[in-house]
Amino acid sequence: DTAVSQTPKYLVTQMGNDKSIKCEQNLGHDTMYWYKQDSKKFLKIMFSYNNKELIINETVPNRFSPKSPDKAHLNLHINSLELGDSAVYFCASSQSTGGNSPLHFGNGTRLTVT
């Protein structure tokens, strides 16, 4: 049973296209996140939702729009893809928003924009 699952695992697309990444967690957690990992493995927080409410929105272009239909799902839609969007995107969840709540990560979506 996969705790945090995201699809697709790989996404190859051309500049200017629009794409979505889906994430689901079956842990019963209240909080979900999107992270971007660049080619140097640096992890950058993008968004966080708690019980479907957006609580963190870091400096991310407006082309990125998260959506949480329920607390078990957090999807990421990206408009007008650019070369610089190429990265690995990780979904994660935690039991709560507290700093002592460990994160559970999905296996990532490798996005390649050509």
Next chain:
Amino acid sequence: AQSVTQPDIHITVSEGASLELRCNYSYGATPYLFWYVQSPGQGLQLLLKYFSGDTLVQGIKGFEAEFKRSQSSFNLRKPSVHWSDAAEYFCAVGSGGSYIPTFGRGTSLIVHP
């Protein structure tokens, strides 16, 4: 604001040798500290965490870490490394006042046979 420094970008060890990965944090109060491991093509997996109490914490896969307040460090150790330990290791710090755990840049562990 909290921050995490992992001074070593790469560490190379021989299989069977001991391992220590360094992590230094900056935070005014007692932090919540974590180590995660990322195997190739995988997401991050929690190895261990420290919140309070005994400063030596045990984790999965034979790893342990020691919290040293005086040095603002939380170094990860393993007495004997296996080839399967080759991965990226991330130290992270959380605090009661922040929703965002801060991750270090990661240390890539290479294991030679």
